[in-house]
Amino acid sequence: MSEAGTALLEARGISKIYPGVVALDNVDFQVCAGEVHCLAGENGAGKSTLIEILGGSYPKDAGTIRLHGRVVELTSPRHAHDLGIAVLHQEIPILSDLSVAENIFLSRQPRGGARLISYAEMNRQARRWLEMIQVDIDPRTPLGNLPLSRQQLVSIAKALSLEARVIIFDEPSAVLTTAELKRLFEIINSLKAEGRGIVYISHRLEEIFEIGDRVTVLRNGKLVGTEPIGRIDRRTLIKMLVGREIDESGAGGGSKAVEGLPPVLEVRGLNRKGVLADINFSLHKGEILGVYGLVGAGRTELARALIGADRADSGEVWLEGRRLRIDSPRAAIRNGLCLSPEDRKTQGVFLDKSVQDNICLPSLKNLKGRLFLSYGKIARYAADFVSKLRIVTPHLQQQVKFLSGGNQQKVVLAKWLGMRLKVFIFDEPTRGIDVGAKEEIRSLIKALAAEGKAVIMISSEIPEILSISDRVAVMHEGRIEAVLPRREATRERLMGYSMGAKSE
Amino acid sequence: MKPKVNQLLVDYGLYFVLLALIIISTILSPLFFSYMNLANLLTQASFTGLLALGMTFVILMGGIDLSVGSLVGFSSILYASILHGAVFTFMPKEIFIYAGAPKLTPILPLPLDILFVLVVGAFFGFISGFISYRFRIHSFIVTLCVMIFTRGLAVSYTHGQPLFGMPDPVSFLAYGLPAKIPMPTIIWLGSSLFCLLLLRYTRFGRGIYAVGGGEEAARLSGIQPAWYRIFPYIVSGFFAALVGIMMSGRMGCGDPKIGQGWELDAIAAVVIGGTSLSGGKGSIGGTVVGVLIMGLIINIMNLLEIAAYPQQMAKGIIIVAALALHSVLSRRRGR
Numbered sequence: 001m002s003e004a005g006t007a008l009l010e011a012r013g014i015s016k017i018y019p020g021v022v023a024l025d026n027v028d029f030q031v032c033a034g035e036v037h038c039l040a041g042e043n044g045a046g047k048s049t050l051i052e053i054l055g056g057s058y059p060k061d062a063g064t065i066r067l068h069g070r071v072v073e074l075t076s077p078r079h080a081h082d083l084g085i086a087v088l089h090q091e092i093p094i095l096s097d098l099s100v101a102e103n104i105f106l107s108r109q110p111r112g113g114a115r116l117i118s119y120a121e122m123n124r125q126a127r128r129w130l131e132m133i134q135v136d137i138d139p140r141t142p143l144g145n146l147p148l149s150r151q152q153l154v155s156i157a158k159a160l161s162l163e164a165r166v167i168i169f170d171e172p173s174a175v176l177t178t179a180e181l182k183r184l185f186e187i188i189n190s191l192k193a194e195g196r197g198i199v200y201i202s203h204r205l206e207e208i209f210e211i212g213d214r215v216t217v218l219r220n221g222k223l224v225g226t227e228p229i230g231r232i233d234r235r236t237l238i239k240m241l242v243g244r245e246i247d248e249s250g251a252g253g254g255s256k257a258v259e260g261l262p263p264v265l266e267v268r269g270l271n272r273k274g275v276l277a278d279i280n281f282s283l284h285k286g287e288i289l290g291v292y293g294l295v296g297a298g299r300t301e302l303a304r305a306l307i308g309a310d311r312a313d314s315g316e317v318w319l320e321g322r323r324l325r326i327d328s329p330r331a332a333i334r335n336g337l338c339l340s341p342e343d344r345k346t347q348g349v350f351l352d353k354s355v356q357d358n359i360c361l362p363s364l365k366n367l368k369g370r371l372f373l374s375y376g377k378i379a380r381y382a383a384d385f386v387s388k389l390r391i392v393t394p395h396l397q398q399q400v401k402f403l404s405g406g407n408q409q410k411v412v413l414a415k416w417l418g419m420r421l422k423v424f425i426f427d428e429p430t431r432g433i434d435v436g437a438k439e440e441i442r443s444l445i446k447a448l449a450a451e452g453k454a455v456i457m458i459s460s461e462i463p464e465i466l467s468i469s470d471r472v473a474v475m476h477e478g479r480i481e482a483v484l485p486r487r488e489a490t491r492e493r494l495m496g497y498s499m500g501a502k503s504e
Numbered sequence: 505m506k507p508k509v510n511q512l513l514v515d516y517g518l519y520f521v522l523l524a525l526i527i528i529s530t531i532l533s534p535l536f537f538s539y540m541n542l543a544n545l546l547t548q549a550s551f552t553g554l555l556a557l558g559m560t561f562v563i564l565m566g567g568i569d570l571s572v573g574s575l576v577g578f579s580s581i582l583y584a585s586i587l588h589g590a591v592f593t594f595m596p597k598e599i600f601i602y603a604g605a606p607k608l609t610p611i612l613p614l615p616l617d618i619l620f621v622l623v624v625g626a627f628f629g630f631i632s633g634f635i636s637y638r639f640r641i642h643s644f645i646v647t648l649c650v651m652i653f654t655r656g657l658a659v660s661y662t663h664g665q666p667l668f669g670m671p672d673p674v675s676f677l678a679y680g681l682p683a684k685i686p687m688p689t690i691i692w693l694g695s696s697l698f699c700l701l702l703l704r705y706t707r708f709g710r711g712i713y714a715v716g717g718g719e720e721a722a723r724l725s726g727i728q729p730a731w732y733r734i735f736p737y738i739v740s741g742f743f744a745a746l747v748g749i750m751m752s753g754r755m756g757c758g759d760p761k762i763g764q765g766w767e768l769d770a771i772a773a774v775v776i777g778g779t780s781l782s783g784g785k786g787s788i789g790g791t792v793v794g795v796l797i798m799g800l801i802i803n804i805m806n807l808l809e810i811a812a813y814p815q816q817m818a819k820g821i822i823i824v825a826a827l828a829l830h831s832v833l834s835r836r837r838g839r
Contacts, residue, residue: 057724078726093721095714097785106714106725109707116705 007069008033008197009054009085009166014063016049023049025221026063031166031197036188038208038229039201040241041218042404042434047201048090050218051168054199055087056080067166078107086164088155090171090201090432096144101126103143104158129157133187148175149295156187167191168199173207174432177294178495185211203434204461205234217241242436261285264454265337265423267306270315275301277478279315283423288445288455289483290469292462292494298478299458300342303425306456307332307339319422333362336422340412340429342458344405348412351401355393356382358400359414366418385414389444406437413444424448425456430464442468462491474498517833518778518793521826525800533807541803543686549799550688553792554747555770556777557692557699558629558740560791563774564703565736566716566783567643571632572744572770574654575625576763579748581658583621583674584667584758586611614673618749625745626738628654633737637730647737651767658760667758678753688750693792695743700788712736717784772823773798778830797826 009031016024024046031037041047052058054065056074064071067083074080080087095103101123102109110125112118126139135153143151152172159167169188173181188211192198202208208215209229217224217240224240232240261284270279275298283289293299304310306317308326317324319335326332329339341347349358359382360367367377382396389410393403400408409429416424426445430438445468449455459465465472472489474481474497481497529536536542555572562569587610612620628650636646680687703709714722715732723729744763752758777794779786801822805815 055724076726076728077724078728081726087724089724093718093724095717095721095725095784097717097780098710098713102710103725106722107707107711107727109710111707116701117707117710 006033007031008067010066010069011050011054012064012066014050014053014065015061016046016053016058017061022221024053024060024218027218027221027223028226029054029216029223030226031199033165033195033197034192035213036192036198036200036211038212038215039199039218040203040208040215040237041224042241042436045218045434046221047218048170049221051087051170051199051201054080054166055085055168057087081162081164084163084165085168086159086162086166087168088152088159088170088172090174094143094151094155097142099123099140100130100137100143100146100154101139103154104129104139104161125161126157129161130154132160133157147296149177149180152176152184156184160191164196166197166199168201170201171203171432172200173202173204175295177296179294181207203432205237205435208237209234219243238435241434261287264320266316266318268316268318270302270305270317271313272301272305272310272478273313275478276305276312279480281473281480281483283454283456285454286449286452287470288449288457288468290465290472290489291456291458291475292460292465292472293475293498295460297475297498299475300427301478302475303339303341303427303456303458306425307337309339333419333421336420337425338416338419338421338423339425340409340416340427342427342431344408344412344431345401349400349408352399354397355386355391355400355403355411356396358411359385359418362415363418381418382414385417389414389417390440404437405433406441409433409437409441410444413441421453423454423456425458427458428460429457430459430461438464462494465489465494466491517830518776518790518797522793522797522800525797525804529800529804529807532804535807536804539684541807543681543684545799545803546689547686548802549795550686550692551747551751552766552769552773552798553692553795554688554695554743554750555740555766556773556791556795557695557788558736558743559767559770559774560699560777560779560786560788561703561712561736561739562643563771563779563781564716564783564786565712565733566719567633567636567733567736568647568771568781569629569632569737569740570644570647570767571628571650571654572740572747573763573766573768574651574658575628575741575744576748576751576766577760578628578654578658579621579625579745580752580762581661581667581758581760582624583617583749583752584670585661586617586620587669587671587758588667610671614671618674621749622742622745625748626742629737629739629741629744630734632741633734636737637733643737655760655764662758662760664760666755666760668756670753670756674749674753675756676753677750691746691750695746696788696792699739703788708732708735713784715783769798776823776826798823 007030011027011029014024014027027046027050029050039047039050049058053060056077056079065074066072072083104126105122109117110121112121123139130137130139133153133156135157137146137150137154143154146154152175172184176184188198188200200211212229214226214228215237216226219241263282264285265283267279267281270276279302281289291299291302301310305312308328308331311327317326324335326335332338345351356379360378363381364373367374367381379396385391386393386396391407391410391414393407400411403411429445430441433441442464445455445457457468466489469486471483471485472494473483474494476498484493558572559569589611610617632643632647632650635641636643677687677691682690703712711722711727711732714725714727715729719729748763751762773794774786774791775781776797777786777790777792779790801819802815805818810818
């Protein structure tokens with residue numbers, strides 16, 4: 001199919017050098033009319049740099065970009081828009097206080113008499129673009145009031161309104177539920193049918209195989225190759241991505257029977273108005289309890305209620321036969337519970353702080369001399385975890401924001417490991433990190449359980465849940481619909497319960 | 505689904521507060537609705553109001569401008585000195601020794617000298633904005649330095665002395681009463697209307713909101729932030745200079761010490777008017793109401809003959825209480 005199309009956008013020999021790092025090294029990339037070209041690579045492979053260059057955000061250091069066969073020098077995002085290239089960024093930057101329509105038409109607002117903006121006309125046009133992708137949103141709503149998935153639809157409408165011929169989707173699926181993703185794919189397919197060129201970036205291999213016509217893989221800033229999807233399989237793609245073979249099934253040890261193990265944590269009748277309803281479950285020593293559910297099912301809310309970040313309205317939490325009163329994360333940590341939060345960058349780590357500071361912060365109490373903090377102890381403590389967890393960082397003083405997602409996640413884990421906690425809650429610990437690092441994180445979690453810790457693992461990815469859990473709890477609309485032992489948990493059952501099919 | 509009343513309170517709370525204050529004032533003092541009192545109240549509000557307009561631009565963009573109070577003083581003395589035939593030469597001390605107004609020897613014809621001072625004010629604003637943008641220094645610090653510098657400049661220029669003598673047209677700017685409306689109020693409301701159009705109905709104005717709401721988001725939407733980051737300070741400096749000229753007319757002299765602390769009144773009015781200090785959210789309409797609310801509070805305390813220092817205490821408490829209430833109400837709105 002791609003062979004049939006003509007090259008809309010063609011980048012040749014693109015290089016980008018940052019001080020000390022070659023972010024892109026002589027990369028070729030091409031999008032044809034009417035194709036979905038997937039761009040894949042681990043974090044730090046150079047995908048983001050490439051699309052920032054194609055979107056006019058960063059200047060390139062070498063190479064040429066051709067649009068419709070003519071060489072163009074992109075100078076700014078505005079310039080790229082004018083030429084018909086739109087980038088839908090991963091962390092969709094939005095102006096939350098401005099209306100949907102204004103976000104769509106920012107700096108291009110339709111004007112009426114005396115060159116003053118006509119809000120009526122702007123809202124009318126916005127509605128028209130939204131209708132084109134069959135989205136029913138009032139263009140006057142402040143964009144910040146919409147859920148992330150709808151914000152994304154708005155940015156698609158914006159790309160359409162730019163008359164973009166090339167639309168670049170940077171990991172759009174990270175914030176979408178299964179149903180929303182299906183909807184997105186329908187939209188992408190219709191855009192493709194109109195002869196636009198689509199670039200689609202994702203960490204999820206299933207998506208690449210489902211939506212893509214071709215895939216280009218980058219690794220360490222270099223082009224690994226471009227292949228038609230029809231000609232490669234999953235295994236080959238992973239090999240291209242990682243540069244080595246990985247056993248992805250993750251089955252490995254298999255699940256334990258947990259019935260015989262002593263329960264560590266028991267939750268009875270936990271309620272929080274509007275988000276959690278009558279939550280009951282128990283968690284055993286050495287067990288990994290997977291929690292699956294669609295976005296908005298209450299998984300994160302459950303985690304937050306358990307560690308006291310949000311107050312539950314009623315219900316009891318028992319730890320090793322003792323009833324806990326947890327009204328703050330501080331109390332939770334004292335009692336031996338911790339959370340690795342979903343939003344790693346803002347809640348899991350301090351991005352501007354060093355690796356050492358991040359790892360040691362909760363344990364500073366134990367890292368004192370007689371009176372004052374001992375920086376010797378602190379450095380040894382941090383270095384110990386950096387090597388144990390194989391955190392890749394040039395030195396302990398590196399700011400965490402420069403680490404890859406996987407290494408940031410390890411820092412979050414390291415933070416809790418030294419504290420002799422009993423229950424570890426992970427909320428989407430592998431979201432947005434690359435295939436190789438995902439596996440590392442999963443094996444670290446398994447190792448925790450093997451040491452006898454109790455683990456709650458929240459994830460949206462069914463294969464991940466199935467590969468790691470001993471039992472799986474499925475949530476739907478704030479309730480636990482079912483708790484299944486691993487051998488009874490199948491993809492179909494999880495999906496069914498998560499969409500509200502009642503347990504018999 | 506959401507309680508409608510609450511929503512109304514949040515959206516129009518400011519107007520309710522204004523209305524309530526007017527009613528309370530009427531009840532508390534029979535003098536409140538007299539022409540004299542209202543004209544007085546509006547005149548006083550107008551000066552803060554003009555500063556608050558410029559401040560709204562700056563705060564919407566995500567900055568703050570502490571220099572406006574000093575700029576009022578500097579513009580006032582700069583203007584007076586042009587009328588006395590001296591500019592950019594520090595005044596010899598002898599000028600101030602004899603009593604009474606010295607003879608005016610203006611070096612520029614009248615509309616041009618006003619224009620000159622306005623341009624200088626705008627230029628000081630430009631400097632603040634440029635330094636803050638170019639060197640990535642927080643505007644709080646930059647404008648603090650400009651504030652200190654400008655006050656120092658103003659005071660050393662005339663050795664701290666006021667410079668007497670103002671021509672009639674300038675007095676008209678301060679005291680004129682066309683159609684019985686105080687001239688400063690006409691200037692203030694006219695400027696407000698202009699700013700409102702600029703901020704709400706032009707792409708440039710919306711760009712200021714966008715940059716204040718998130719610079720990166722704005723940039724990715726095709727906005728080049730530089731000009732949007734600098735322009736608000738120019739507006740702010742311009743209005744500070746205008747207030748300086750009008751104050752000269754009002755006092756009949758250029759006074760280098762005028763305007764101390766006025767930047768804080770302007771900021772308070774903007775914030776009461778619902779503009780978020782973190783940028784990107786707010787409106788000129790809100791600022792106008794905020795200024796009126798501040799003016800009313802002071803006016804009613806004056807009518808009740810509360811002394812100046814307790815007035816300050818009350819002002820502090822009322823501002824914080826208003827903001828706390830607003831925050832509680834808007835949080836209840838959900839999300």
